[in-house]
Amino acid sequence: MNIQYPLFSQVVLTQDLPQHNLKRGEVGTIVEHYPMAEGEDGYSLEGFDVPEVTIEVAASQIVSLPRWQKEEIILTKLRQLSETRLLQIEDYLDFLWQKEKSEEKSA
Numbered sequence: 001m002n003i004q005y006p007l008f009s010q011v012v013l014t015q016d017l018p019q020h021n022l023k024r025g026e027v028g029t030i031v032e033h034y035p036m037a038e039g040e041d042g043y044s045l046e047g048f049d050v051p052e053v054t055i056e057v058a059a060s061q062i063v064s065l066p067r068w069q070k071e072e073i074i075l076t077k078l079r080q081l082s083e084t085r086l087l088q089i090e091d092y093l094d095f096l097w098q099k100e101k102s103e104e105k106s107a
Contacts, residue, residue, distance in 0.1 A: 004041065005030050005064060011045065012068040013061060020055050022048055027065060028055070 005011055013026050028045035031054065035041050040058045048055075063071075078089065 004033065004035070005043065005059075005062070007031065007033060010047075010065040011043075011062040012065055013057070014063055015061055017055065017057070017061075020048075020053070022055070025068075028062075 007030055009030050010027050011030060013022055013024055013028070016023050026048055029047040030043050031046050032044035033041065034043065034056075040060060042056055042058055043062065044054050044056055045062070046054050078086065081089065
């Protein structure tokens with residue numbers, strides 16, 4: 001599923017981009033969208049701590065700022081759980097992931 005991020009929305013890098021000296025978690029602003037008929041959409045980002053630099057990324061390399069913030073809250077809570085609870089969460093996540101895949105196939 002392609003998620004199109006609106007122009008000028010803030011997104012977070014999901015991986016390091018060493019060629020630009022950028023790290024996972026850094027926030028940028030979308031300034032251009034490159035829709036692809038096949039494959040992944042692309043985006044141009046600006047606004048990192050490097051002035052006047054625009055980088056190009058694939059959709060899989062970014063996530064919206066609100067989603068990133070929610071995921072960080074969840075990760076903080078996960079780090080506080082016991083090993084037993086983590087195993088239970090993992091089982092439940094597997095269940096949800098299978099359900100998501102099933103719903104995508106039927107859509």
